[in-house]
Amino acid sequence: MKKKLIALAQLAFGLAIIGFILLRLQRQGKLHEMAAAVQSVAERWPLAALGVAGFSVCLFFCVVRWNLLLRVVGVSLPFSRLWSLYFVGQFFNAFILGSTGGDVVKAVYVAEQTHHKKAEVVATVFIDRVVGLAALVILTVGVMLARLPFFLQHPRTRLALAFNIVFAAVTLAALGALLRPNPWQRHGLLRRLEERTALGARLRKAHDAFRLCVGHPGTLVKTVLLSLLNHTAFIACISYLGLALGLRLTFFDYLPVFLVINTIAGVPITPSGIGTRDWLCVFLLGALGVAEPAALMLSLLIYANMMAWSLIGGVVYFVYVVSGGRVPPAAVAAEP
Secondary structure (H helix, E strand, C coil): CHHHHHHHHHHHHHHHHHHHHHHHHHHCCCCHHHHHHHHHHHHCHHHHHHHHHHHHHHHHHHHHHHHHHHHHCCCCCCHHHHHHHHHHHHHHHHHCCCCCCHHHHHHHHHHCCCHHHHHHHHHHHHHHHHHHHHHHHHHHHHHHHHCHHHHHHCHHHHHHHHHHHHHHHHHHHHHHHHHCCCHHHCCHHHHHHHHHCHHHHHHHHHHHHHHHHHCCHHHHHHHHHHHHHHHHHHHHHHHHHHHHCCCCCCHHHHHHHHHHHHHHHCCCCCHHHCCHHHHHHHHHHHHHCCCHHHHHHHHHHHHHHHHHHHHHHHHHHHHHHHCCCCCCHHHHHHCC
8 A cells, every 4th residue: 555655646746747847838838839749740640650660679679688588597488478478567567556566467477387486587577677777877878978068068968967977876886786796695684584584585596596697698798789779779769759740850869868868767756757757858858959848749759659558568468367367466466
């Protein structure tokens, strides 16, 4: 219940940010420009369709990355099943508030078919997230250094530069802690937790699985490259949505800005970045000369795109349940 209340509060905060932006546009007499942006998208619908369809490529890269990690821990499932479960995870992440997140759900569905490797399967979902985040930080820092004059030119981009430098430092420190050899040998509390509780034993297996994945340099390089392709493809989709809105920006204009936006919006302040992404789009795209109504509409189109694909995950979930693959909600909640 507490987690659901927190999730509802986060959702309310995100919607309040969008409401504040809309109220400001109304006071400035610019709210009508939102309708003009919608009309522009309707007139250029083939470009918008390319942006929406391209998101499937991003999902494909994610599924291939997860499949590689599962194979490292000795789990092999048909790609079509993993593809379905990834869609189910998207649905739960987008629409189900509370403790039963999409990552937990898809991990449990895979784990029920590999009972002796439950902790390892859960670990791959965690590692998948870590690799994706690490690749995003690497790409963001690289592009920011390459476009340093741009980020130093405007006060708002200088603020984004400072945030991402701090965020990259914290991420690298966290990765360093995860990469350290067996902490159970150095910390008595962890050793006792492993010996006396089932949770401790599962944490040990998860850490061992993480070390196992890191111990396969080839797989690690492939997963990072897939993550880089995923982030790049996502921004390519955004560029097509921008063209549908009539924005005269290139992919290379969007690249540095949306790498920063995606990094900050990935911080779990609001569900799926609702509100935070919208404010960041208005704030940072302004440095490229994009009017606030167009920037807000682009952000809303991005969100609508992700929700549309997540709804497909809901259909997949329904089919999966009907076909007999359902895990009872109690079992989902009970998994680590």
